[in-house]
Amino acid sequence: MKAAATIKKNRSRRSLSKGDRFTLSAFVGIPTLLQIILLWVPAVVTIVLSFTYWNGVRLEDIRWAGIQNYKTIFVNEPLFYQALKNNGIWLAFFVLVATPLGILLAYQVDRGIKGHAFYESIYYLPVVLSLAVIGIIWNFMLQPGGFVQGLMGLDIGNAISIWGNPDINTWVILGVASWRHIGYIMLLYLSGLKSVDPALKEAAAIDGATEWQIFRKIILPTMQPVNIIIVVITLIESLRAFDLVYIIYGNPTIFPLLNLLVFQNFAGQGISMKGAAYAVILLVLCIVPIITYLRVTFKEDLK
Amino acid sequence: MSSGVVQSEKYRNSQKRKDFFISLFIGIFAIVWIFPILWTVWTSLRPYNDIISYGIFSWPRHLNFNNYVNAMREMKIGGYLLNSAIVTIPSVILTLFFGSLIAFVVTRYKFKFNLTLLLLFTAGNMLPIVLTYIPVFWMFIWVGELFGNRNLLYNNYGGLILVHVGFQVGFAAFVLSSYMKTIPKEISESATIDGANVFRHYWNVILPLLRPALAALSVLMTTWIYNEFFWALVLMSDDSKRPITSALRRLQGQYVTDFNLLAAGAIIAALPTVILFFVLRKQFIAGLTLGSTKG
Numbered sequence: 115m116k117a118a119a120t121i122k123k124n125r126s127r128r129s130l131s132k133g134d135r136f137t138l139s140a141f142v143g144i145p146t147l148l149q150i151i152l153l154w155v156p157a158v159v160t161i162v163l164s165f166t167y168w169n170g171v172r173l174e175d176i177r178w179a180g181i182q183n184y185k186t187i188f189v190n191e192p193l194f195y196q197a198l199k200n201n202g203i204w205l206a207f208f209v210l211v212a213t214p215l216g217i218l219l220a221y222q223v224d225r226g227i228k229g230h231a232f233y234e235s236i237y238y239l240p241v242v243l244s245l246a247v248i249g250i251i252w253n254f255m256l257q258p259g260g261f262v263q264g265l266m267g268l269d270i271g272n273a274i275s276i277w278g279n280p281d282i283n284t285w286v287i288l289g290v291a292s293w294r295h296i297g298y299i300m301l302l303y304l305s306g307l308k309s310v311d312p313a314l315k316e317a318a319a320i321d322g323a324t325e326w327q328i329f330r331k332i333i334l335p336t337m338q339p340v341n342i343i344i345v346v347i348t349l350i351e352s353l354r355a356f357d358l359v360y361i362i363y364g365n366p367t368i369f370p371l372l373n374l375l376v377f378q379n380f381a382g383q384g385i386s387m388k389g390a391a392y393a394v395i396l397l398v399l400c401i402v403p404i405i406t407y408l409r410v411t412f413k414e415d416l417k
Numbered sequence: 418m419s420s421g422v423v424q425s426e427k428y429r430n431s432q433k434r435k436d437f438f439i440s441l442f443i444g445i446f447a448i449v450w451i452f453p454i455l456w457t458v459w460t461s462l463r464p465y466n467d468i469i470s471y472g473i474f475s476w477p478r479h480l481n482f483n484n485y486v487n488a489m490r491e492m493k494i495g496g497y498l499l500n501s502a503i504v505t506i507p508s509v510i511l512t513l514f515f516g517s518l519i520a521f522v523v524t525r526y527k528f529k530f531n532l533t534l535l536l537l538f539t540a541g542n543m544l545p546i547v548l549t550y551i552p553v554f555w556m557f558i559w560v561g562e563l564f565g566n567r568n569l570l571y572n573n574y575g576g577l578i579l580v581h582v583g584f585q586v587g588f589a590a591f592v593l594s595s596y597m598k599t600i601p602k603e604i605s606e607s608a609t610i611d612g613a614n615v616f617r618h619y620w621n622v623i624l625p626l627l628r629p630a631l632a633a634l635s636v637l638m639t640t641w642i643y644n645e646f647f648w649a650l651v652l653m654s655d656d657s658k659r660p661i662t663s664a665l666r667r668l669q670g671q672y673v674t675d676f677n678l679l680a681a682g683a684i685i686a687a688l689p690t691v692i693l694f695f696v697l698r699k700q701f702i703a704g705l706t707l708g709s710t711k712g
Contacts, residue, residue, distance in 0.1 A: 130615075137615040142522050145515035145586055146534065152583030153541045156552035163551060170551065219443070225432075227440035235698065236447045239454065242690040242701075244644035246665040250683040251457045253669075254676060261456055264473050293450070301702060319432075320424050354545055357646050361666055376547040381651050385551075393548045404543045408536060411591075415532050 157397075163390040170385030183391035194392075197370035201399075203284060204291070204371070205352035212292035213348045216299025221329065223300070224307045234304065237297040245294075249361035252290045277362055283369060291358055295351065299344055306340035307333070342410045349403040353396060372396045461485070461680035468677065484681035491678070492668050494661065494685050501643055501660035501689070503574050508581040509638045513631055515582065516589025520627075521619050523590075524597040525605050535594060542587030546647060553580060554651065572654045580648050585641065589634055592704075596630040597623070629703070636697045637704035640690045661686045 130138070164184070167177040187194050219237060223230050240248065255261045258273030268274060277283055310333060318328050334341065356373035359366075366374035372392060379389025409416065460468075462480045471478070488494050519538060523531045557570035570576030600623075608622045649663040656667060665686055672679045694701055 134615040138522060138526065141518040141615070141619070142534070145519050145590070146537075148515065148579070148583050149538060149541055149586060151556075152553060152580060153544065153549060153587075154537070156549035156556070157544060159552040160548050160550075173555075222439050222443055225436055225439065227436050227443065229440070229444075233443055233447050235695070236451050238694070239451065239691070242640055242644075242694045243454075243687050244646065244662045244665075244690070246644075246646060246662045246669075247683045247687045250665065250669060250679060251453050254457055254460055254680060255453050257676075259473065261473065269472075293453075305702060316425070316428060319428050350543060356547075361646075361669075373545070373547060376550075380547065380550055389547075390551065393545065393550075396545045397548055400543070400545055404540055407543065408540060411539070412532070412536065415535075 160390050161394055161397075163387050164394045166387050166390075168385075168387050170380075179387070183386075183388050184395075187388060187391055187395070191388075193366065193370045193375060197366070197372045197375055200284070200369060200371050201353060201355065204288065204355055205349065207288045208292070208295060208348045208352045209345070212288075212295045213299050213344060215292070216296040217303050217344075219296065220300045220303035220307055221333070224304055234301070238301050239297070240294045241297045241301070243294075245357035246361055248290065248294060249358060253362075256286065278368065280368075287359060287362070287369060291355065295348075299348070302344055302347070303337070303340060306337050310336050339410060343407065346403045346407040346410075350400060353399050353403075372399075457680045458684060460677055461684050463677055465675050465677045484677050485685065487678055488681040488685060492672070492682050493657075494682055496657065497659065497661040497664040498685070498689070500574075500658055500664075501662070504577050504581070504649070504660050505639055505642045508578045508585070508642050509635055511578070511582045512585045512589050512638055513593075513635060515586045516593050516634075517624065517627055517631070518619070519586075519590040520593035520597050521623050523594050525602075525618075525623070535591065538587040538590040540587070542584065542591070546584065550651060557652070571652060572658065574658070577648060577652055577660075580652065581642050581645065585638060589638070592634055593627060593630055596627065600626050632697075633700045633704035636693060636700045639693060640701075643690055 163176075165179055165181065167179045167182075168175060223233055223237075227233075243251075253260070256263070256276045258268075258275070259270040262276070263273050276286055314332055314336075315328055318332055323331070354373055355371055356377070359369050359371055359374060360377065363369060366378050373396065376389045376392040376396065379386045379392060460473075461484050462482070463477050464479050464481070464483060467475070467478050519534065522528070523535055554571070557576050558567060561567045561569035561571055570579065604622060604626070605618065608618045613622065643660070644662055645660075646662050646666075649660050650666075653659045653663070656664065659667075665682065668682055669679060672682075
């Protein structure tokens with residue numbers, strides 16, 4: 115049996131004609147080359163550049179810097195620690211509040227209540243909007259003369275600055291970001307929930323299990339692969355957070371995030387390889403979730 | 418037996434009561450959820466002067482589409498939308514084409530590098546994009562100068578398309594290959610026995626079978642690429658060439674006071690993906706789940 119399989123395999127490999135072999139190499143080669151040239155080579159180059167001084171203008175000006183860029187970041191950049199803190203708060207909020215809310219919403223919508231498809235669409239709507247549009251929409255809500263301030267009885271003359279107020283802006287930004295994140299998680303989870311047998315839930319309820327027990331003992335374990343993927347997505351999204359804050363502030367000083375600091379050092383007026391070092395720090399933070407994701411999704415192939 | 422039926426009945430009744438309260442709650446929550454969007458639509462239908470004279474909560478004296486007309490005329494939204502189409506459509510087609518090639522080879526042939534290749538592609542999609550920015554920027558300038566035209570890739574639609582394809586093809590390859598694993602191998606075997614060469618096998622046998630997955634992915638990819646913001650901002654130096662999503666940010670600065678006009682611009686920018694979502698909702702959801710739940 116096994117021998118026959120090997121023969122078959124060998125034959126199928128040998129039976130590839132010259133033309134077929136050429137086609138196959140092109141099929142694999144072109145996309146792979148594109149991926150390597152546009153993604154992997156630049157990633158490695160950025161890692162190398164993070165150990166250099168360079169203003170991004172003339173290639174001849176690149177000077178070796180050792181770990182100086184990292185040293186500067188760790189010792190002399192208060193913005194770095196603020197960014198780390200903000201990314202950390204972002205992550206904690208998403209993991210502890212936004213993602214569970216998305217799951218809860220999915221769980222409730224999944225009960226098959228009336229009009230659930232309509233609700234699904236409403237909750238999902240913010241996800242298809244670009245962050246540029248989301249920034250504008252929430253500006254209308256929160257800016258002086260906007261809806262929320264109007265509701266609070268503050269006209270333009272007495273308006274307060276919501277975006278600029280360090281006591282509340284963190285929560286406002288996280289709220290707006292969650293507006294988008296919750297719908298995304300809901301839809302991801304909902305698709306997994308559809309595969310859970312409702313009879314299982316019913317049987318447990320008849321045996322006297324509470325809703326929470328059913329969720330914890332039946333739903334969560336059956337949803338294991340989806341759970342991990344949702345956690346990974348949440349982690350990576352929190353670490354990569356950028357667009358929304360960039361749209362609102364344009365620079366990283368009011369609400370620093372790692373990605374904003376990379377951007378400031380790369381695309382701003384003075385290009386500095388500190389940006390490369392920030393990008394590498396971001397990569398290091400993302401590596402654990404990325405590897406977890408790969409290990410979960412390719413579990414069977416990796417064996 | 419009968420007590421089981423009674424209990425089951427009781428359970429269903431209690432579920433019904435719960436369902437009522439939960440749907441009430443979810444309904445109220447949904448109104449809150451969609452309110453900011455509705456408010457923006459409302460704002461976009463009112464003239465700026467109305468709000469200035471009577472306040473934002475005033476009863477509308479005029480409701481019309483003038484802001485939309487002005488947004489098209491003054492902000493040149495039409496041009497930016499066209500830019501978005503020029504970038505998004507080829508990017509999606511190329512991404513799906515390349516992704517399907519990889520998925521085809523990886524799932525239909527037993528090469529040693531298959532798993533490595535798939536890992537490379539999947540991981541590539543998860544890298545923080547800023548990691549590649551400076552080298553890609555320089556590569557584009559350098560390639561352009563090599564061919565005597567600095568704007569060959571940089572500040573050009575082609576460059577932006579390349580970057581999108583390079584970044585998204587990993588996700589497409591991963592999703593399509595997990596979809597392909599569900600297509601029986603026998604189909605391929607009979608194709609090979611019938612003497613189809615590799616290209617025919619791909620083009621006439623596999624590609625038609627991939628159609629549902631391709632449809633689902635194309636909706637998702639269109640939304641992602643249309644909404645993409647970072648690359649268009651850094652790789653397009655001419656504002657007139659920028660897609661709508663990145664152009665909107667500059668318009669926001671320029672029209673900061675006339676927010677009714679800006680609201681109209683934002684709604685127009687949002688329309689393509691919103692329409693796509695409502696028309697192809699099924700494909701959209703299928704696209705998301707193809708990538709996330711296949712273990």
